[in-house]
Amino acid sequence: MRATVLNDKALAKQAGRFVWLSIDTEDSKNAAFLEQYPWEAVPTFDVIDPKIEKIAYSWIGAVDLAGLLARFDEAESAFRRTDAVAAAAPSTADAEVLALALAGKNEECALKALELLPGLPPGSVKASVAATGLDCALSSPEKTKWRGTALVILEVTTHEALAYDGLLDDDRAGLYASFVDARDRQHDDAGAKARAAEWVTWLNAQAMSAPSVEARAALDGFRVSAALRAGTPELVLSAIEASERDLPNDYNPPARLATVLRELGRYDEALAASDRALAKVYGPRTIRLWEDRATIFEKKGDPENVKSALRRAIDFAATLPASERTKRTIARLEKRLGQVGRPG
Amino acid sequence: MECLSRFGAAALILLAVGVGCSPKPVTAQASPAEPPSFIENDYKRALADARQANLPLFVEVWAPW
Numbered sequence: 001m002r003a004t005v006l007n008d009k010a011l012a013k014q015a016g017r018f019v020w021l022s023i024d025t026e027d028s029k030n031a032a033f034l035e036q037y038p039w040e041a042v043p044t045f046d047v048i049d050p051k052i053e054k055i056a057y058s059w060i061g062a063v064d065l066a067g068l069l070a071r072f073d074e075a076e077s078a079f080r081r082t083d084a085v086a087a088a089a090p091s092t093a094d095a096e097v098l099a100l101a102l103a104g105k106n107e108e109c110a111l112k113a114l115e116l117l118p119g120l121p122p123g124s125v126k127a128s129v130a131a132t133g134l135d136c137a138l139s140s141p142e143k144t145k146w147r148g149t150a151l152v153i154l155e156v157t158t159h160e161a162l163a164y165d166g167l168l169d170d171d172r173a174g175l176y177a178s179f180v181d182a183r184d185r186q187h188d189d190a191g192a193k194a195r196a197a198e199w200v201t202w203l204n205a206q207a208m209s210a211p212s213v214e215a216r217a218a219l220d221g222f223r224v225s226a227a228l229r230a231g232t233p234e235l236v237l238s239a240i241e242a243s244e245r246d247l248p249n250d251y252n253p254p255a256r257l258a259t260v261l262r263e264l265g266r267y268d269e270a271l272a273a274s275d276r277a278l279a280k281v282y283g284p285r286t287i288r289l290w291e292d293r294a295t296i297f298e299k300k301g302d303p304e305n306v307k308s309a310l311r312r313a314i315d316f317a318a319t320l321p322a323s324e325r326t327k328r329t330i331a332r333l334e335k336r337l338g339q340v341g342r343p344g
Numbered sequence: 345m346e347c348l349s350r351f352g353a354a355a356l357i358l359l360a361v362g363v364g365c366s367p368k369p370v371t372a373q374a375s376p377a378e379p380p381s382f383i384e385n386d387y388k389r390a391l392a393d394a395r396q397a398n399l400p401l402f403v404e405v406w407a408p409w
Contacts, residue, residue, distance in 0.1 A: 002406065006380075006404065011379040015381075044405040
């Protein structure tokens with residue numbers, strides 16, 4: 001959304017409606033803000049009343065330009081209200097279904113999606129409702145009576161949504177992800193692999209037509225996921241290499257390149273890419289990069305360096321503020337460290 | 345923590361968003377044809393600006409991965 005919506009010149013007329021703040025959750029200087037305004041997932045958008053430092057309006061997840069403009073209006077209305085006891089949320093169908101999903105109310109979420117879909121016109125909101133409802137249905141117990149029929153309807157609607165006009169590229173990439181995920185979670189390995197191959201084809205076409213380096217690189221995370229699931233990491237190598245050339249200060253391209261090269265069995269090149277990523281990374285993501293490095297050594301058959309990389313991850317995690325999340329992360333890393341060298 | 349696309353709960357896919365915003369505050373817009381400029385990682389400054397301008401503060405909470 002940063003590369004495709006928030007930089008849209010059509011937002012120029014909106015500039016005077018708010019003061020605009022960007023908070024990087026990985027940057028330690030934002031710790032006090034993030035403690036004051038806890039977050040569940042990124043991106044989160046909050047509209048804060050500066051006089052009382054309370055959130056007047058909030059939502060999670062990217063939206064397209066039309067959706068964003070509508071939410072600006074709702075946010076201003078919420079800001080002007082003086083009787084609100086809690087932060088307001090968007091009134092759209094997709095926000096309603098997503099809120100149920102994030103609350104873990106999977107059955108309510110899936111059934112609400114089924115209820116809302118017939119009344120929605122083709123477009124990004126309908127696509128979002130279908131994909132979120134599909135995820136909720138997949139997350140519901142397999143024995144649940146309504147689940148089978150719901151999955152069929154929601155999966156078909158999600159597939160149809162791929163053809164909707166006007167979707168953002170990251171919306172469409174997210175739909176492909178949902179579509180692959182649906183096959184995987186219904187134990188259809190061949191179906192998931194075939195859909196992942198379609199996803200890679202679409203992503204490669206997007207790489208050729210993206211309006212900017214940033215818009216292309218914004219889908220690199222999807223690119224790696226799709227290629228790994230399809231079993232064709234070689235098909236995304238050049239796009240990730242291009243991102244590293246074009247965005248030399250960003251740790252993400254070399255980190256992703258390390259994963260792709262690892263899957264190609266090019267371990268020394270993967271380690272070199274890992275070195276480049278680790279030289280640039282900051283914040284909690286550092287842990288993930290050390291873990292990824294451990295996986296490269298694991299595939300290379302070098303248990304001593306697996307241990308060394310995991311110890312670096314643990315040492316870094318110990319420098320982060322103590323929290324349940326940090327404790328869980330360290331426990332997970334120590335468990336993996338304890339298993340190094342043991343038969344599978 | 346999760347990074348959500350528009351189809352957030354469905355995808356739960358890590359997105360690449362490692363693109364910085366302009367450091368200029370919105371109160372110093374260079375051109376009316378440009379999209380809003382975000383104050384980066386400075387809540388105190390943004391709060392003071394918002395109070396002074398009597399405007400709500402719009403916050404994008406993101407991750408670079």
